[in-house]
Amino acid sequence: MTGTTADRVRATIAGLVLADALAWPSLWHRLALLPPRRAERLQEIEGFAARTRTTTRPLPYLHASPAHLGDGTGCSDDTEWFAVSALFHNGIGLDGTPPAEPLGVWAELARLRSADDSSVRARTGTVVALENLARGLTPPQSGHDNPHYFDDIACVRAVAAGLHRAGDADAAARAADADAQVTHAEDGVWCARATAVLIAELVGGTAVADAVARAAATLPEGSWSASVVAAAVRSAGDDGSSALALARALEREVVDPLYSFAVAAPETLALLLAHLLRAGGPEDLLLGALAHPRHADALVPLAGAAAGAVFGIGWLPPDLLATSPVLRGVCVPHLAGRELSALLRIDWATHLPGRTE
Amino acid sequence: MPDMRSRARGCLAGLAAGDALGRPAEGMEPDAIAARWGRIEGYVDDTPTGSDDTEYALLTALALLRYGDRFTAGTVAELWRSEVCTQTAPFRGAGFSEMAAIRNLRRGIDPPRSGRHFHAWSDGLAMRVAPIGIVAAGDPDRAARLAAEDGSVSHSGEGIHSGQAVAAAVAAGMGGADLAGVYEAARRAVPADSWTGRNLRAAREVVATAHGWDALAEQAMDRLAVRSYYWVDLGPEAVGLAFAALLAADGEVRDAILSAVNLGRDADTTAAIAGAIAGAMHGIEAVPAEWLPAVVVAPGVCLQATAGLHPMEIADQLCASAPTAAVGR
Numbered sequence: 244m245t246g247t248t249a250d251r252v253r254a255t256i257a258g259l260v261l262a263d264a265l266a267w268p269s270l271w272h273r274l275a276l277l278p279p280r281r282a283e284r285l286q287e288i289e290g291f292a293a294r295t296r297t298t299t300r301p302l303p304y305l306h307a308s309p310a311h312l313g314d315g316t317g318c319s320d321d322t323e324w325f326a327v328s329a330l331f332h333n334g335i336g337l338d339g340t341p342p343a344e345p346l347g348v349w350a351e352l353a354r355l356r357s358a359d360d361s362s363v364r365a366r367t368g369t370v371v372a373l374e375n376l377a378r379g380l381t382p383p384q385s386g387h388d389n390p391h392y393f394d395d396i397a398c399v400r401a402v403a404a405g406l407h408r409a410g411d412a413d414a415a416a417r418a419a420d421a422d423a424q425v426t427h428a429e430d431g432v433w434c435a436r437a438t439a440v441l442i443a444e445l446v447g448g449t450a451v452a453d454a455v456a457r458a459a460a461t462l463p464e465g466s467w468s469a470s471v472v473a474a475a476v477r478s479a480g481d482d483g484s485s486a487l488a489l490a491r492a493l494e495r496e497v498v499d500p501l502y503s504f505a506v507a508a509p510e511t512l513a514l515l516l517a518h519l520l521r522a523g524g525p526e527d528l529l530l531g532a533l534a535h536p537r538h539a540d541a542l543v544p545l546a547g548a549a550a551g552a553v554f555g556i557g558w559l560p561p562d563l564l565a566t567s568p569v570l571r572g573v574c575v576p577h578l579a580g581r582e583l584s585a586l587l588r589i590d591w592a593t594h595l596p597g598r599t600e
Numbered sequence: 601m602p603d604m605r606s607r608a609r610g611c612l613a614g615l616a617a618g619d620a621l622g623r624p625a626e627g628m629e630p631d632a633i634a635a636r637w638g639r640i641e642g643y644v645d646d647t648p649t650g651s652d653d654t655e656y657a658l659l660t661a662l663a664l665l666r667y668g669d670r671f672t673a674g675t676v677a678e679l680w681r682s683e684v685c686t687q688t689a690p691f692r693g694a695g696f697s698e699m700a701a702i703r704n705l706r707r708g709i710d711p712p713r714s715g716r717h718f719h720a721w722s723d724g725l726a727m728r729v730a731p732i733g734i735v736a737a738g739d740p741d742r743a744a745r746l747a748a749e750d751g752s753v754s755h756s757g758e759g760i761h762s763g764q765a766v767a768a769a770v771a772a773g774m775g776g777a778d779l780a781g782v783y784e785a786a787r788r789a790v791p792a793d794s795w796t797g798r799n800l801r802a803a804r805e806v807v808a809t810a811h812g813w814d815a816l817a818e819q820a821m822d823r824l825a826v827r828s829y830y831w832v833d834l835g836p837e838a839v840g841l842a843f844a845a846l847l848a849a850d851g852e853v854r855d856a857i858l859s860a861v862n863l864g865r866d867a868d869t870t871a872a873i874a875g876a877i878a879g880a881m882h883g884i885e886a887v888p889a890e891w892l893p894a895v896v897v898a899p900g901v902c903l904q905a906t907a908g909l910h911p912m913e914i915a916d917q918l919c920a921s922a923p924t925a926a927v928g929r
Contacts, residue, residue: 367828367829367830370828371826371828371829374828384793384798387795388795388798388836390721390826390829390831390834391829393718429757430716465712465713466716467713467716467717467720467756470709470713470716499700499703499717499718501696501699501700501703501718502696502700502718502719503696503830503831504718507717507718
């Protein structure tokens with residue numbers, strides 16, 4: 244256990260923000276901040292590269308854009324969905340006031356997306372769930388009738404439940420369930436619950452091996468999640484493997500590379516837990532996560548959050564700890580310019596939980 | 601009344617013809633199909649051929665014929681391991697769910713865990729269970745149980761529910777049920793609180809409320825198609841669209857298949873499902889003769905194990921095995 248609980252809460256959030264920016268898909272998520280023409284031109288360059296058989300990968304580029312958009316260290320998509328779930332747990336809406344509907348921010352997002360599909364950008368599984376809500380389905384059906392009911396974004400969101408109920412894993416699990424089942428089902432919800440338990444235990448000071456075991460134990464026996472996690476934990480138990488050696492073994496033995504989208508929460512959670520068990524420090528943990536490029540979008544931010552929860556604030560850049568990160572509206576434009584600490588009701592300067600309004 | 605052999609042949613001919621008729625429209629929506637072909641009324645390819653739908657249905661038939669009353673998840677997995685997992689050639693046109701299951705089986709993972717993966721809800725079981733309906737003729741409950749055995753090798757959750765709906769519907773049709781009875785068999789085979797169950801009800805509502813083809817197509821897309829997702833092979837969606845087509849066509853073979861084709865999305869699979877059910881209800885005589893030339897020996901393009909099998913010969917063998925084998929009881 245490193246530092247005070249309040250330190251670890253702030254380190255978990257800062258680690259999430261830091262790693263969210265490191266995950267390569269964030270380069271593309273940030274395209275949403277640029278003029279639409281930029282995204283179209285990038286697709287043209289992709290086509291050009293294919294036609295001319297050139298292998299210089301085109302990347303989103305920023306010439307003639309406002310300087311602040313060029314900040315590659317800024318908050319990206321995962322931080323925003325984490326913030327959405329924090330709003331849900333705190334019972335506040337996008338504008339900071341309590342929403343009328345019981346589903347709160349989720350009902351607001353469903354309404355926004357239904358009225359204008361350019362208003363909110365989200366993962367397929369989240370979009371399908373918002374559409375289900377808009378057509379009158381409620382949880383758990385809203386999360387169940389969904390091809391990506393297992394999407395790992397609910398695990399990222401569950402970090403908010405883990406922090407909301409830090410030290411009380413059962414309460415964190417219940418909070419994660421309530422949030423995840425709006426958009427997910429079965430393995431998607433189970434892995435979110437396990438992530439919330441993991442974070443609640445780690446921030447509460449539980450040793451890593453115990454926290455991992457308690458998180459894994461919440462997965463239903465015989466489930467996809469439980470078996471993938473068990474296989475990954477076995478790999479992590481092989482002596483002497485470095486982060487990169489473990490990543491290589493996990494890619495061969497655990498990861499299923501067949502699908503066009505690498506968003507399966509069972510795999511992401513399994514990779515997270517395996518690397519967490521072996522990590523000697525925060526950089527070690529992040530290196531392991533970064534060594535799974537297919538899973539980068541959620542795995543890297545999750546590893547950053549876990550690194551903060553375990554190792555505290557000592558490894559984090561001072562500027563990230565000095566002032567609250569500010570959201571940019573990569574996925575939810577309504578959150579652009581909002582301080583993360585305000586949405587989470589945390590006093591970033593004293594890093595103490597703020598008073599509930 | 602068609603006899604059992606005619607129904608069995610009608611079922612697999614309807615499946616194979618639907619597969620071949622729907623294939624050019626796979627992945628398209630009704631307005632795109634209309635813009636390109638007007639209404640598809642027959643084969644639009646010079647050399648119409650079936651795809652993985654027919655070959656996977658033949659694989660399930662092989663398992664039924666090989667194992668008889670020992671047809672369980674375990675024996676089906678045994679067949680997959682000996683006949684499918686050993687294939688070194690590419691599985692052309694294969695679905696994600698089957699490939700994920702093959703990978704799991706190759707890794708030594710047994711059912712039901714082999715069917716728990718990122719595509720467990722696919723329509724891959726729904727497309728292959730028609731032979732189960734043949735051997736369980738008149739017994740939709742048994743068809744649903746056998747479909748769950750077959751399905752747990754490669755699917756779980758809604759993937760199994762959607763397969764159970766189709767197997768039960770075929771079994772009801774084989775037993776002489778009318779369209780209402782066939783629909784009821786499908787509905788009873790799945791939990792009311794399931795995506796497949798909701799889509800079966802939505803299909804009936806769409807057909808009851810939509811006036812004319814355009815309204816039917818629009819409402820079917822709005823209520824049944826998951827348009828925010830790139831792939832079109834969701835079991836609940838395919839079963840919903842197949843039943844919308846079947847109900848809109850009053851259960852008639854030609855119109856059911858063509859309605860499914862023109863509704864698009866996973867058109868080869870939805871038309872194969874609609875064709876298998878309608879064919880079982882009305883027999884081989886009701887399958888348009890001009891479509892039968894495409895009901896041919898399987899080429900084994902996706903599954904080499906099925907190369908050389910003729911759907912009509914397999915239908916006869918399934919029919920012969922059905923009354924005596926007491927499969928899966």
